[in-house]
Amino acid sequence: MYDFAVVGVGPAGARVARRAAEAGYDVVAFEQGSVGTPLACSGHVSLDIWEFVPDGARERLLQNAVYGARFHTGGPGSRAYPFYKDEPVSNVIDREELDRILANAARDAGAAVHEHHTVTGIDEGTDSVELSVSPDEGESFTVEAKMVAGCDGPVSRVRRAVGLPEPQETLHGVLGFDSEPDHQNFVDVHLTVPSFFAWRIPRGEAGVEYGLAARPDIDRDVRARFDQLTEAYGAETGRFCSGAIPIGPPDAVTSQRVFLVGDAAAQTKPFTGGGILYGMRSADNAVRTIDPDDPATLSAYERAWRDELGREIQMGHWLRRAYSLPESVQNVGLRLTAGEIGVHMDQPTSLFSREHLRSYLP
Secondary structure, eight states, X not given: OEEEEEEOOSHHHHHHHHHHHHTTOOEEEEOSSOTTOSOOSOOEEEGGGGGSSOTTOHHHHEEEEEOEEEXXXXXXXXXXXXXXXXXXXXXEEOHHHHHHHHHHHHHHHTOEEESSEEEEEEEEOSSOEEEEEEESSSOOEEEEEEEEEEOOOSSOHHHHHTTOOOOSEEEEEEEEXXXXXXXXXXXXXXXXXXXXXXXXXXXXXXXXXXXXEEOTTTOSOHHHHHHHHXXXXXXXXOEEEEEEEEESOOSOOBOSSEXXXXXXXXXXXXXXXXXXXXXXXXXXXXXXXXXXXXXXXXXXXXXHHHHHHHHHHHHHHHHHHGGGSOHHHHHHHHHHXXXXXXXXXXXXXXXXXXXXXXXXXO
16 A cells, blocks of 8 residues: 555646655656646746756756746737846746656655556545556556545546535636747736736747636637737747636645645636646645644645645735726836836735835835
């Protein structure tokens, strides 16, 4: 019997597997397809990402350094309100390679990571959990574990199998990529999508990423809106992907012997939809607090990750409300606040930090 079985080997799942193996636990992890594919989300991340990857990975991952963002209330060519620092505020990375590096780090730590293995059934008992696993090749089999980490994304099979509640909201996100190199050091944000925004991210030699997210109940033709964005920029996007973005964690992300991490738990930023760092920080909290022999410790995980991220997520919800303000109000607010900043892109509470407040001084 394994101590931990991990379902899904994206950043959150790979982090659970790695940290649990490093702590001396017997760990097995299953990924439905190939790690890193299909592409799940944007590669625009905070500088904190380097705390979570092995030494030497930076050279393989880094595509561009970003010094700020230009906000627009209209499309390309509309007035831009720049927010910036004199040093990089974020990085653009190879998102697919990140998953592969993190999965290999889990393997190096001793976790058994299996690609092309789909978990088709979950039977949660009092003393253990039995997983039914179907490989792409070969016969199906079962695995028994003391604890199961559901890290299988926004449409989590694990979450539904054990009856845990759904995220408060699910957005529809789309990404497209133009291969023309672009070494600009600013991203562009367009507040032109109902309840959310669109973006353009230069990725150095890797080209340009275009994307947007929207609420399906408000904007049913997200692809058409995306095409309008890329056409306005004159971009030719040869690669396209789309998926769900969970927003708002449910009241519970643990059951009797199952816990959710990452997108499966909606541990994401409500104001951007990003969840790479939130998921990996929650993974660390899970391994630190959960004893696979003691189901009562799952409550400690619930407290730990909410204590660390709860205020940031709550503040993120408030920030997102600004996306739906009248354009005239948005323009006034952006004009008053544009300029040098002292905020951290993963920590909206840093809007009230000394560093940021100091940036408003002459």
